[in-house]
Amino acid sequence: MVLIRPATIDDLDEMLALASSAGVGLTTLPNDRNLLKKRILKSQRSMENIPDRPGGESYLLVMHDLSTQKIVGASGVVSKVGGFEPFYAYRLETQIFDCKPLQVHKEIQVLHLHREHDGPAEVGSLFLSPEYRKKDFGRFLQLVRFLFVAEHPAAFEPLIVSELRGVSDSTGFCPFWDAVGKHFFEIDFPRADHLSVVNKKFIAELMPTYPIYVPLLPIAAQKVIGQVHESSKPALINLEAEGFKFHGMVDIFDAGPCVSCQRDDIRTVRESRVATIESLASSIDSPTHMIGITDGEFRAVIGPVENLSSDTIRISSDCAQALKISKGDRVRISPLKPGKPREEKICESD
Numbered sequence: 001m002v003l004i005r006p007a008t009i010d011d012l013d014e015m016l017a018l019a020s021s022a023g024v025g026l027t028t029l030p031n032d033r034n035l036l037k038k039r040i041l042k043s044q045r046s047m048e049n050i051p052d053r054p055g056g057e058s059y060l061l062v063m064h065d066l067s068t069q070k071i072v073g074a075s076g077v078v079s080k081v082g083g084f085e086p087f088y089a090y091r092l093e094t095q096i097f098d099c100k101p102l103q104v105h106k107e108i109q110v111l112h113l114h115r116e117h118d119g120p121a122e123v124g125s126l127f128l129s130p131e132y133r134k135k136d137f138g139r140f141l142q143l144v145r146f147l148f149v150a151e152h153p154a155a156f157e158p159l160i161v162s163e164l165r166g167v168s169d170s171t172g173f174c175p176f177w178d179a180v181g182k183h184f185f186e187i188d189f190p191r192a193d194h195l196s197v198v199n200k201k202f203i204a205e206l207m208p209t210y211p212i213y214v215p216l217l218p219i220a221a222q223k224v225i226g227q228v229h230e231s232s233k234p235a236l237i238n239l240e241a242e243g244f245k246f247h248g249m250v251d252i253f254d255a256g257p258c259v260s261c262q263r264d265d266i267r268t269v270r271e272s273r274v275a276t277i278e279s280l281a282s283s284i285d286s287p288t289h290m291i292g293i294t295d296g297e298f299r300a301v302i303g304p305v306e307n308l309s310s311d312t313i314r315i316s317s318d319c320a321q322a323l324k325i326s327k328g329d330r331v332r333i334s335p336l337k338p339g340k341p342r343e344e345k346i347c348e349s350d
């Protein structure tokens with residue numbers, strides 16, 4: 001069984017090993033001991049005092065295999081981005097050029113630099129060891145953040161975004177960076193990717209502020225705008241099932257898509273509820289849910305949940321043992337997978 005819990009400083013070595021295997025492009029899980037240590041310590045401070053309004057807190061979770069006692073994955077969520085270091089992205093828009101005398105009508109895609117100083121919330125730092133990419137572990141690691149958000153909604157901005165990893169190869173070559181960023185920063189993509197975690201000041205000083213006309217870019221760069229890295233495609237599918245959509249924002253370095261959804265419209269948040277454990281059983285034949293504790297330090301597992309009434313449930317003894325809870329305790333639950341869509345009843349108006 002795997003358990004999701006907050007990262008601690010004792011996890012540093014194992015998380016560094018995870019980050020080193022993630023490759024280039026996963027900026028929010030840096031392969032840098034000092035940066036990762038700072039990120040864990042900030043998460044611990046955030047977890048100790050979860051506020052009733054977002055202030056840039058960062059929460060980092062790990063997936064812990066209870067049978068091997070190893071850290072096999074990580075994921076995180078930031079309550080609010082922006083502030084002194086704004087959230088940067090390119091906004092992809094269509095500009096129309098029309099000349100009637102020449103009978104020319106052109107619709108040209110243009111990239112506009114976008115700076116956001118006041119929000120939104122952001123999910124990131126998602127990485128799972130390849131050998132665990134089965135049995136819904138990846139979905140659980142990704143969606144458990146929304147279960148945490150559902151438990152503390154006031155601590156997060158109303159809009160939540162996810163910057164997905166863009167297209168780059170194993171050597172760190174990125175077609176979009178090669179066509180745009182390289183000419184202004186004079187460093188390679190992996191270096192820029194690393195510096196964006198350390199200090200974003202260099203972005204404001206060197207990033208081109210004028211619009212970039214997409215047809216003027218090399219074909220290789222044009223093709224990857226808004227495209228996701230092969231390893232991040234399952235994550236995108238899960239986010240889309242949760243209600244996230246692409247609204248034309250892409251990463252300034254690799255042009256990966258930035259998808260977003262209103263916090264309260266996220267499927268996991270919307271379908272989550274608090275219930276009391278009325279009984280435990282060794283075996284339950286019910287749909288798999290995420291089960292998280294509501295008192296004390298956040299922990300969550302996946303397992304079957306049997307509804308006994310509107311606010312009472314039965315869960316497995318294994319899940320209760322992993323969460324260190326018992327009969328009478330309250331938990332927050334949400335289905336791990338979306339259910340079948342309900343049939344809409346259409347009524348004609350008089």
